[in-house]
Amino acid sequence: MMQHLTNNELIDYLHNALPAQADAAVYAHLEQCASCREEYDAEAALTEFLRGYAAREEREMPATLKAEIWSRIRGAQPTALQRLAALWRPAMGVPVAAAIALAAYFSMGHGTGAPAIDAAYYLQDHAALTSTVPFNERTNVHPAELEGATAASNQQQQTLASAASAADAIP
Amino acid sequence: MGVPRKPVEPPTQQQAAFLEQAIEQYGKATYNFAFRLTHNEADARDLTQEAFIRVYRAWRSFQPGTSFLSWVYRIVTNLYRDELRRKKGRYQEEIPEDNAPQKFAGERPLAVTPIEDYVESQLSEPLARSLQQLSPDQRQVIVLADIEEYSYQEIAEVMGCSIGTVRSRLHRARALLRRLLQKQQER
Helix, strand or coil: CCCCCCHHHHHHHHCCCCCHHHHHHHHHHHHHCHHHHHHHHHHHHHHHHHHHHHHHHCCCCCCCHHHHHHHHHCCCCCCHHHHHHHHHCHHHHHHHHHHHHHHHHHHHCCCCCCCCCCHHHHHHHHHHHHCCCCCCHHHCCCHHHCCCCCHHHHHHHHHHHHHHHHHHHCC | CCCCCCCCCCCCHHHHHHHHHHHHHHHHHHHHHHHHHHCCHHHHHHHHHHHHHHHHHCHHHCCCCCCHHHHHHHHHHHHHHHHHHHCCCHHHHCCCCCCCCCCCCCCCCHHHCCHHHHHHHHHHHHHHHHHHCCCHHHHHHHHHHHHCCCCHHHHHHHHCCCHHHHHHHHHHHHHHHHHHHHHHHHC
16 A cells, blocks of 8 residues: 555645546545545545635625726726716716706806806716716717817816816725 | 726727626626735725726737636736735735634624524634735635636646646645634634
């Protein structure tokens, strides 16, 4: 009878990492050596333990992670409003957006200088808020794509982007 | 994580579809892999995000017929290694004190936890604690060999080392893990 197996041999055996001949030799030894079998069981139990632990600890990918990846690809972090929209959903988002839009409209005063926020912004905002898939390409209206988009809308985007990065900084 | 962020080129339709499918199919596995390496949600999140940005950038270099997951794991591994180099020592410092409150059993209060979950959480806690005491490489080799069930060859490809290194790393990691678990049981 060959001498007792080392734990390293048992670990390799357990992971199917031995050449065929060595594998067969370990198998044959385990058949007839109770103390090596006991040690093998302990190694196998550790693997089972790790698998059980991993299964119990398995988590879902965070819901916003996919959107974050896409918004990095599109060159912008999700805006603070988009983040809110993701949380609130249309039931709350639409009336709130409407209220904000109305308040902004009436407080602006007509014809007194260029408005600080243009219509494109509301379109984009509305699309973001009403969408159930807020970061989906098709639901995002980019101000630059709209007719009559002005420099003001670009400025607005920059403001939103910096607001978003400020929001990111909040732990 | 302070991974430097380069601007990303806008996607072609094909590239967008590739990434969409990659996240859909492998996002969860990648996130769990990252979490097992870091044991930290914020870092796992950043690693996953950065890994998929790399996937997106390098999508043409993926060879059909090879394992996509191994490719992503290799990316995560390299990112994690860079990050460790950048913040040397930080992960070691995060080993919880023995008396510190632990959060392994999830958020549910104990009173409504079914008994099986309770028993499992009692088993999980020493294991989670012991895994945190391994070096990042040791933890990773165990995650890949025992949890992901990768072959030594596949692990060598993911970790960028020889099969011999995988073998000796796994031997040492498991021996240490067993000792750590035993020590906790004796308490």
